[in-house]
Amino acid sequence: MESLLKVHNLSIKAGSFSLNKICFSLKANDYIMILGPTGSGKTILLESIAGLRPLHSGEIFFNGRRITDLPPEQRHVGFAYQDSLLYPFLTVKENILFGARARGIAVEAKVLRRMSQLVEIMGISQLLERYPKFLSGGERQRVSLARAILTKPPLLLLDEPLSALDPGTRQSMQNLLRQIHTTESISIIHVTHDFSEAIQLGTEMIVLSNGSIEQSGAPLEVFFRPVSLSVAKFLQGENLIKGTLSTLNSLLWFKPEHSELLIGPLSEELTPPLVAGSNVMLMIRSSNLSLHQSWESPSGCISWPAEIEYLSFNRTHVDVHCKGYGCWETSISLAQWQNLRLFQGDTVLLAVRPENCHLIVC
Numbered sequence: 001m002e003s004l005l006k007v008h009n010l011s012i013k014a015g016s017f018s019l020n021k022i023c024f025s026l027k028a029n030d031y032i033m034i035l036g037p038t039g040s041g042k043t044i045l046l047e048s049i050a051g052l053r054p055l056h057s058g059e060i061f062f063n064g065r066r067i068t069d070l071p072p073e074q075r076h077v078g079f080a081y082q083d084s085l086l087y088p089f090l091t092v093k094e095n096i097l098f099g100a101r102a103r104g105i106a107v108e109a110k111v112l113r114r115m116s117q118l119v120e121i122m123g124i125s126q127l128l129e130r131y132p133k134f135l136s137g138g139e140r141q142r143v144s145l146a147r148a149i150l151t152k153p154p155l156l157l158l159d160e161p162l163s164a165l166d167p168g169t170r171q172s173m174q175n176l177l178r179q180i181h182t183t184e185s186i187s188i189i190h191v192t193h194d195f196s197e198a199i200q201l202g203t204e205m206i207v208l209s210n211g212s213i214e215q216s217g218a219p220l221e222v223f224f225r226p227v228s229l230s231v232a233k234f235l236q237g238e239n240l241i242k243g244t245l246s247t248l249n250s251l252l253w254f255k256p257e258h259s260e261l262l263i264g265p266l267s268e269e270l271t272p273p274l275v276a277g278s279n280v281m282l283m284i285r286s287s288n289l290s291l292h293q294s295w296e297s298p299s300g301c302i303s304w305p306a307e308i309e310y311l312s313f314n315r316t317h318v319d320v321h322c323k324g325y326g327c328w329e330t331s332i333s334l335a336q337w338q339n340l341r342l343f344q345g346d347t348v349l350l351a352v353r354p355e356n357c358h359l360i361v362c
């Protein structure tokens, strides 16, 4: 499929910070989530696509047309800023209609009808005559979002658009974004710090670090298979264990540092570039590590004994922290815990399927 947006070798300098040779493309109907530590260049990247930052080098194409030097108003992208940036001397209604007014369509019945529907869904219909300084942070964010999506731009750029919302309002705004993405064919690039938001909404994910793309791909692929330790840590990878690879019976096994345990044999698909003696980090997502009271290893799994160090109870599940050949974290549902009745000091069997042992080269 043709790319709607193509960013090629984009570099930007801002003081001592630089965004380095960013390349990615977005197909019509993609929903790209951009994540990265604070200061990694997420906002600068969005601003450069919107035409608000001059490029140091590189090119941007939109619908096959080079837009690198086009001013923002000729790019037809919607932009909702992290800090809303509403016009202080305009009311909420005038702010929402601002882009439509610039295009001479603010008085059209269908535009006014869409505005009424949006403000109703967003819970801000009672605020239309207010000025921005009399709005809460969450209200300002919703006004900014309404302004960005009113004219159905083919590309929508969102910079942490839901960060100031309470969980309930955030969920309904996520539903709205999913709906406009699918039913109105609006492609979206969305910056967030919230990984669960990225999984719920994104079809693609880009992780930025120090101004470069560190990893991109389907959100769950990046979640379960981070390419580097920094991506794994940023995405709160659990069960990150340092060790080396060893050979046993011509197959590769993982040996945790300071431990006699051999975890394996590892799935051959995961290890082709790796050889015995390689220093690696093993990562097992806690959702892939199961816990058993019987000593029989579940079929097809690698297993080892461990002692429960402590349990941490949540509303729906219990995090179980164990020690045995390393420190391990897994979680079980509250209902499971009620059946198993596990306590601190109990010995259990931990098990994982070989294909869920993800290796990161150190």
Ligand SMILES: Nc1ncnc2c1ncn2[C@@H]1O[C@H](COP(=O)(O)OP(=O)(O)OP(=O)(O)O)[C@@H](O)[C@H]1O
Binding pocket: 014, 015, 016, 017, 036, 037, 038, 039, 040, 041, 042, 043, 044, 045
């Ligand atoms: N005009 C400027 N002059 C100098 N440095 C700048 C300028 N604009 C941005 N920066 C710096 O560039 C870096 C990247 O900024 P950016 O706002 O893109 O980060 P971010 O990833 O969006 O961060 P956050 O998650 O905190 O919003 C930061 O260190 C910022 O201080």
